[in-house]
Amino acid sequence: MKYNTEPELTEAQLTHVSQIFKALGDPxxxxxxxxxxxxxxxxxxxxxxxxxxxxxxxxQLSTMKKIRLVKSRREGTTIYYSHDDKHVIDLLTEAINHACHN
Structure with a gap:
């Protein structure tokens, strides 16, 4: 697995990572x-x-949309939601797989 070798994250990056984990901390x-x-x-x-x-x-969708975990598409009067971040979906899938193997 390749890891980021940059010495430090910016404040914006730290905040975004924290928001992602906070969002994933809610069942x-x-x-x-x-x-x-x-x-x-x-x-x-x-x-x-x-x-x-x-x-x-x-x-919950509004909260996730603010940090770009979901996106929306309008069709007539209906709004459809889908995930918006494949990386976060990969994290979620790995965490679910890990939980299922315990």
Whole structure:
């Protein structure tokens, strides 16, 4: 595995990494991101499938969109969400795989 050999991270990089891990530290956000692994869904579809309130899903998607973990696409009156960062999805997948092998 190749590691970054730069001696220090900038404040902006440190902040962004911290935000990513903070986002991944919430079980609801993990469930939503996991659900968005292979396909885009509307807020209603996510809420129904994960048995969450629509307001909860909207709030979590808004939080994740601010740090670019998800992106949205409008089709008529419906907004569809999908993951927006393959690197974070790889981290999430590795963490899930690790948890499943314990």
């Amino acid at each position: 609801t956000r993990i469930r939503i991101l996991h659900f968005l692994l292979d396909q885009e869904y509307s807020v209603n579809e996510i809420a129904e499938k994960l048995e969450l309130h629509q307001s909860t899903v909207s709030h």
